Amino acid sequence: xxxxxxxxxxxxxxxxxxxxxxxxxxxxxxxxxxxxxxxxxxxxxxxxxxxxxxxxxxxxxxxxxxxxxxxxxxxxxxxxxxxxxxxxxxxxxxxxxxxxxxxxxxxxxxxxxxxxxxxxxxxxxxxxxxxxxxxxxxxxxxxxxxxxxxxxxxxxxxxxxxxxxxxxxxxxxxxxxxxxxxxxxxxxxxxxxxxxxxxxxxxxxxxxxxxxxxxxxxxxxxxxxxxxxxxxxxxxxxxxxxxxxxxxxxxxxxxxxxxxxxxxxxxxxxxxxxxxxxxxxxxxxxxxxxxxxxxxxxxxxxxxxxxxxxxxxxxxxxxxxxxxxxxxxxxxxxxxxxxxxxxxxxxxxxxxxxxxxxxxxxxxxxxxxxxxxxxxxxxxxxxxxxxxxxxxxxxxxxxxxxxxxxxxxxxxxxxxxxxxxxxxxxxxxxxxxxxxxxxxxxxxxxxxxxxxxxxxxxxxxxxxxxx
Numbered sequence: 001x002x003x004x005x006x007x008x009x010x011x012x013x014x015x016x017x018x019x020x021x022x023x024x025x026x027x028x029x030x031x032x033x034x035x036x037x038x039x040x041x042x043x044x045x046x047x048x049x050x051x052x053x054x055x056x057x058x059x060x061x062x063x064x065x066x067x068x069x070x071x072x073x074x075x076x077x078x079x080x081x082x083x084x085x086x087x088x089x090x091x092x093x094x095x096x097x098x099x100x101x102x103x104x105x106x107x108x109x110x111x112x113x114x115x116x117x118x119x120x121x122x123x124x125x126x127x128x129x130x131x132x133x134x135x136x137x138x139x140x141x142x143x144x145x146x147x148x149x150x151x152x153x154x155x156x157x158x159x160x161x162x163x164x165x166x167x168x169x170x171x172x173x174x175x176x177x178x179x180x181x182x183x184x185x186x187x188x189x190x191x192x193x194x195x196x197x198x199x200x201x202x203x204x205x206x207x208x209x210x211x212x213x214x215x216x217x218x219x220x221x222x223x224x225x226x227x228x229x230x231x232x233x234x235x236x237x238x239x240x241x242x243x244x245x246x247x248x249x250x251x252x253x254x255x256x257x258x259x260x261x262x263x264x265x266x267x268x269x270x271x272x273x274x275x276x277x278x279x280x281x282x283x284x285x286x287x288x289x290x291x292x293x294x295x296x297x298x299x300x301x302x303x304x305x306x307x308x309x310x311x312x313x314x315x316x317x318x319x320x321x322x323x324x325x326x327x328x329x330x331x332x333x334x335x336x337x338x339x340x341x342x343x344x345x346x347x348x349x350x351x352x353x354x355x356x357x358x359x360x361x362x363x364x365x366x367x368x369x370x371x372x373x374x375x376x377x378x379x380x381x382x383x384x385x386x387x388x389x390x391x392x393x394x395x396x397x398x399x400x401x402x403x404x405x406x407x408x409x410x411x412x413x414x415x416x417x418x419x420x421x422x423x424x425x426x427x428x429x430x431x432x433x434x435x436x437x438x439x440x441x442x443x444x445x446x447x448x449x450x451x452x453x454x455x456x457x458x459x460x461x462x463x464x465x466x467x
Contacts, residue, residue, distance in 0.1 A: 040067070040254065041245070041249075047065065047254060050254065050261070051063050051065055053261055053265070054224060054261045055226070056265075057261060057264060058181065058208075058210075058224075058226055059199075059202060060226035060227060061227060061229070063226050064224065064227075064238075065223075065224065065249075065257050066222070066225055066241075067222065067249045067250050067254060068244060068246060069221045069222075070097070070173070070211040070223040071100075072223070072245050073209035073210075073223055074173060074209055075100060076225065076241045076243075077171045077207040077237070078098060078102065078141070078143065078171065079243075079244075080207070080233060080236045081140065081141035081168075081207060081232060082140045084105050084107075085106045085108075086107055086108070087107065087108040087109075087138045087140060088109055088141050088143055089109075089111075089112065089134055089143070090109055090142070090143035091123065091143075092112070092114065092379060092381065093116075093123040093145070093148075094143060094145055095145065095173060095175070096419075098143055098173070099424070102388055102389070103388055104389075106389045107387075107388075107389075108387065110134065110139060112126060112131065113130060116379055116420070119338075120311060121337050121418065122152070122417075122418055123145070123149075123152065123420070124152055125155070126144060126154040126155070127155050127158065128159050128162045131144075131159045131162050135166060139166075140168055141170070141171055142159065142171065143173065144156070144159060145172075145173040146173075146174060146177070146200065147177045147180075147197070147300075147302045147305070148176075149176060150300055150307055150339075151176075151301060151302030152301070152302075153177075153302065156200045157204055160204035160206075161204070163206075164231070169206040169207060169229075169231045169232050170207075171205070171206065172207070172209070174205075174209060175210065176214050176302070176305075177215075178215055178224070179272075179304060180196050180198060180199040180302075181196065181197075181199030182269070183195060183269055183273070183276075184268075193276050193280050193283065194276070195272075196303060197302065201228065206227065206229050207226070207232060208225070209223065209225050209226075210223055211223045212257055212260050215304050216264065216345070217260050217263055217347060218257055219253055222256050270346065271345070271346030271347070272346060273346070274347075274348070275344065275346040278348055278353045279306070281353060282306055282356065283296055286360050286361060289360065289364040290312065290364070291310065291312050291367035291368075291369060292308060292309075292310055292315075292364040292367050293308070293312075294306060294307070295309055303344075305341060305342075305343060306341070306342040306343070307341055309339045310338055310339065310340075310367070312370075313367040313368060313369060314369075315368075316338065317335040317336045317337055317339045317340050320335065321334070324340065324363075330355060330356060330359055336417045336418070337445075379420065380430075380433065381427075382423050382427035382428050383427065383430070384426055385427070386408060386464065388424055388426045391425035391426035392410070392426075396410040396465055397410075397462075397466075398451055398452075398463070399463045400453045400455065400461075401438060401461060404434055404461055405429060405434060406429065407461075407464070408426060408428055408429075408464040409428075409429060410425055410462040410463050410465075411449050411462040412425065412448070412449050413437060413447065414447070415440055415448075416447075416448050422436060422437060429461070429463075437461075449461070449462070
């Protein structure tokens with residue numbers, strides 16, 4: 001289209017004029033649903049063909065492009081798999097888009113047991129038994145995040161089998177694992193970074209969401225959702241995808257997904273070979289470190305996640321993150337209490353990987369022993385007085401932390417990282433929960449959801465107004 005003589009008397013307003021803004025050439029391929037270019041919400045031509053090419057790589061029954069990010073995929077998946085007002089089983093440490101879906105569909109959330117790994121205060125893995133022990137007759141779907149942000153993978157095949165015995169759907173938020181399953185020349189990893197984990201699609205999940213931009217070469221906001229099996233109503237899924245996505249989807253983003261899939265089709269083995277080579281090089285050349293330590297395959301199966309622990313040093317994760325950025329010009333993904341996380345891919349360079357290794361080893365020489373245990377306290381799920389949706393929609397009031405015992409939360413309060421809710425709307429503030437929040441605030445941690453109360457104190461919380 002960009003190369004033709006056709007003049008664009010249609011949206012968008014830049015008219016593919018390369019000089020219209022500093023973005024210049026990007027506008028040449030930014031079109032809308034004009035004749036011959038298909039429609040994401042009723043695809044029958046080039047978009048359908050592109051989705052089928054993507055599906056040929058992952059092997060589901062059907063794959064759909066997402067231009068509103070994996071968030072729209074999570075919203076659509078949960079809305080499809082669970083009836084309005086129904087019950088879903090999930091980990092407390094699920095992405096906020098999961099909670100938004102529960103709010104929009106008026107769902108009850110049943111929580112899996114806390115599996116936080118205390119040394120670094122990060123979410124852990126779930127087994128099939130963990131899920132089976134929590135399933136009750138009212139649960140309509142299970143929602144699992146695998147891999148976690150930090151690269152930990154649950155037993156998706158086992159969990160899928162447990163779900164399917166009951167005839168309920170397994171939704172896997174595999175946003176950080178779009179690269180899983182690639183690399184045909186490699187066998188399963190056996191205790192080291194010898195291969196990538198298998199995709200949740202091949203492991204039997206009914207609905208799988210991938211963020212193609214997180215670890216693959218695709219633009220931000222691009223993602224995929226895969227559906228397979230007979231449990232999920234595929235027509236209903238399509239309806240919710242129309243609801244949760246823009247009615248004017250970006251052809252630039254869709255082209256980016258398609259080109260990404262083509263890249264992985266042609267160079268997927270090379271991508272995996274490079275990624276594993278880089279990951280093993282980092283592991284091998286930092287293996288003797290004791291204080292600034294790269295965690296290995298037993299701690300996170302995803303080769304793309306380089307988790308650098310400083311739990312035995314006086315340094316904090318945020319200090320490590322800041323030093324790498326400010327002194328070594330290395331921008332990492334995020335910082336935790338006692339770790340920092342780098343994400344690598346098959347498109348990194350030897351020079352970049354070597355710089356990271358040198359920086360880690362340099363900091364190891366400077367680090368001082370004296371780590372403290374994580375400030376993680378056992379996750380206590382508060383008692384529930386109202387549904388999340390009812391509480392979030394209710395009339396609110398701000399109350400001081402010191403006066404909130406017995407009050408019902410009107411907003412989320414999270415400790416970030418990891419972002420797991422300390423309390424969610426509709427749950428009751430107990431003295432134990434309030435003491436935990438005060439402890440975190442006293443230690444200067446990032447507690448999200450604290451507001452200024454009516455006395456000007458900066459330790460107010462939003463509660464459901466009592467009638």
